[in-house]
Amino acid sequence: MLRLISAVGERSARSIEQLGDISIFGCQIVKCFLRPPLRFRPFVKELHKLGVLSLLIIGISGLAVGMVLALQGYIELSKYGSESSLGGFVGIVLVRELGPVLTGLLVTGRAGSATTAEIGTMVASEQLDGLRMMSVNPIDVVVVPRALAMILVMPLLNAIFTVLGLLGGWLVGVRVMGLDSGAYIGSLTASVGFQEDVASGLLKSVLFGVLVALVSTYKGFNSAPTSEGVSHSTTMCVVTASLAILVSNYFFTALWGM
Amino acid sequence: MVLTHPISVDGAPRPEGGHVVLEGVRMEFSDRVILRDLDCDFPAGKISIICGGSGSGKSTTLRLIGGLIRPQQGHIRVDGIDVAALRRTSELEKVRQKLGMLFQKGALLDSTNVFDNVAFPLRERTKLDGDEISARVRECLLEVGLKPADERLLPSELSGGMVKRVALARAIVTEPVILLVDEPFSGLDPITSRRIELLLQKVNKRSGITMIIVSHDPGSTMRLADHLLVMLPDRYVQGTPDELRNHEDPRVTSLLTHEVDDSILEVDHMLDTVIQRGPTDLDSTWA
Numbered sequence: 001m002l003r004l005i006s007a008v009g010e011r012s013a014r015s016i017e018q019l020g021d022i023s024i025f026g027c028q029i030v031k032c033f034l035r036p037p038l039r040f041r042p043f044v045k046e047l048h049k050l051g052v053l054s055l056l057i058i059g060i061s062g063l064a065v066g067m068v069l070a071l072q073g074y075i076e077l078s079k080y081g082s083e084s085s086l087g088g089f090v091g092i093v094l095v096r097e098l099g100p101v102l103t104g105l106l107v108t109g110r111a112g113s114a115t116t117a118e119i120g121t122m123v124a125s126e127q128l129d130g131l132r133m134m135s136v137n138p139i140d141v142v143v144v145p146r147a148l149a150m151i152l153v154m155p156l157l158n159a160i161f162t163v164l165g166l167l168g169g170w171l172v173g174v175r176v177m178g179l180d181s182g183a184y185i186g187s188l189t190a191s192v193g194f195q196e197d198v199a200s201g202l203l204k205s206v207l208f209g210v211l212v213a214l215v216s217t218y219k220g221f222n223s224a225p226t227s228e229g230v231s232h233s234t235t236m237c238v239v240t241a242s243l244a245i246l247v248s249n250y251f252f253t254a255l256w257g258m
Numbered sequence: 259m260v261l262t263h264p265i266s267v268d269g270a271p272r273p274e275g276g277h278v279v280l281e282g283v284r285m286e287f288s289d290r291v292i293l294r295d296l297d298c299d300f301p302a303g304k305i306s307i308i309c310g311g312s313g314s315g316k317s318t319t320l321r322l323i324g325g326l327i328r329p330q331q332g333h334i335r336v337d338g339i340d341v342a343a344l345r346r347t348s349e350l351e352k353v354r355q356k357l358g359m360l361f362q363k364g365a366l367l368d369s370t371n372v373f374d375n376v377a378f379p380l381r382e383r384t385k386l387d388g389d390e391i392s393a394r395v396r397e398c399l400l401e402v403g404l405k406p407a408d409e410r411l412l413p414s415e416l417s418g419g420m421v422k423r424v425a426l427a428r429a430i431v432t433e434p435v436i437l438l439v440d441e442p443f444s445g446l447d448p449i450t451s452r453r454i455e456l457l458l459q460k461v462n463k464r465s466g467i468t469m470i471i472v473s474h475d476p477g478s479t480m481r482l483a484d485h486l487l488v489m490l491p492d493r494y495v496q497g498t499p500d501e502l503r504n505h506e507d508p509r510v511t512s513l514l515t516h517e518v519d520d521s522i523l524e525v526d527h528m529l530d531t532v533i534q535r536g537p538t539d540l541d542s543t544w545a
């Protein structure tokens with residue numbers, strides 16, 4: 001029993017220590033970002049890697065999620081004879097919750113893990129030490145472009161996910177179930193407001209972008225310089241960032257209404 | 259930074275300084291003692307070679323001199339400045355301007371080509387304009403024996419020997435006075451290895467740069483070294499190649515000649531296993 005308590009205590013102490021570490025890391029990123037010059041070329045390259053290359057998975061997922069939402073929603077709503085509010089249902093769920101959260105999780109798996117593995121490999125092949133020996137701050141060169149790109153890409157991908165989800169919902173609701181297209185769109189525009197829904201969804205995905213950027217670069221930067229270390233960091237990046245997204249999403253939703 | 263010692267000019271003056279001294283250095287990683295009471299002196303302008311069993315702390319010693327890690331105890335003086343005591347990155351960077359490091363696997367930035375890798379430290383740390391940088395980079399690439407056609411290759415397209423050449427070019431492009439080299443001959447065929455050896459010797463002769471090289475290769479060690487540091491699990495031995503060639507400790511001569519008298523395998527711990535044991539075990543063997 002005593003051993004259990006001490007083990008729990010040790011784990012919590014380590015988690016808190018790591019949280020402090022990540023915060024310091026975040027401050028260093030901000031400091032480097034504020035100090036010119038901004039490295040434009042690596043930044044654009046990262047935008048391509050993290051954003052453009054994620055488009056396919058984000059698009060297909062958005063479409064699939066929207067379609068299944070419409071399918072389930074239609075069946076439930078028709079029990080109460082309110083199929084006409086399908087557009088509003090799909091819209092609210094996608095814009096407020098599923099868009100930002102699923103985009104966050106998908107980007108974590110697709111791009112966050114890649115970022116961690118890439119930086120981790122640079123640690124293992126001593127590239128970061130090489131930079132240090134050249135009096136170049138590796139955070140400046142390696143971390144800042146990746147973190148910035150991640151933060152910028154997340155809301156954009158979220159927007160694409162959501163729009164394609166709405167399209168998927170429309171396809172199933174109107175084309176498959178035979179709902180009136182005007183009714184779907186009317187209910188959608190009536191229910192989804194800009195400030196309480198669209199703005200909150202986009203803000204959420206910016207927050208998730210910051211979380212994934214922080215976690216993925218931190219885990220890569222601090223990975224052990226072996227192939228085992230890199231693979232462990234990559235796993236931990238996905239686990240930590242996913243949990244961070246899901247937990248912070250709850251609090252964001254709870255606090256946004258207040 | 260002003261570039262004052264063009265390395266390609268024959269008979270260029272020897273740069274000022276380049277003297278590295280370690281005093282009572284103790285280094286441990288999470289309770290495993292890797293270095294204990296290491297005292298050594300790497301003379302300026304000379305080629306010093308560090309040899310020892312794998313895991314004896316050779317790379318660790320280079321990383322300590324570069325200020326990449328900090329010892330638990332002791333002083334590491336680079337031209338009188340104690341690297342181990344520096345706390346601010348800006349102070350460390352001043353010392354690192356004197357240092358170049360050639361990592362074991364090259365540590366080239368794998369997303370940029372050969373030219374950009376070598377130009378990188380100049381672009382980052384000097385105010386030279388594009389033409390001056392190009393000229394300087396080409397000069398260094400020529401110095402290490404790379405053709406202009408190789409400039410556009412990515413590190414992944416290079417052979418092991420070429421990686422070492424590019425890494426050497428990058429290390430000397432800023433004209434350091436001390437070059438730290440980690441296992442330049444590992445993973446190379448004997449011919450390429452010999453080429454790299456001659457290259458290092460040429461760079462040392464031309465620019466008078468201090469070289470601290472980690473190597474297991476007995477042949478090139480005896481040919482290159484002006485000064486030797488042999489790291490054994492329980493002691494460190496220093497001296498010139500001539501002094502150590504007939505050293506009383508058979509492990510020293512084994513490392514330097516590659517001829518292992520099997521009797522030492524019985525008597526002594528194999529060179530590479532001691533580090534794996536706990537610090538208390540090591541304490542008892544530490545005479």
Ligand SMILES: Nc1ncnc2c1ncn2[C@@H]1O[C@H](COP(=O)(O)OP(=O)(O)O)[C@@H](O)[C@H]1O
Nearest residue numbers: 287292310311312313314315316317318319533
């Ligand atoms: N950053 C580190 N963290 C923990 N252990 C390390 C670290 N760097 C080196 N070591 C350990 O120190 C010992 C000596 O390493 P090293 O100096 O690389 O040996 P070598 O003489 O083969 O170059 C090895 O056992 C290695 O595992």
Ligand SMILES: [Mg+2]
Nearest residue numbers: 316317318440
């Ligand atoms: Mg080594």
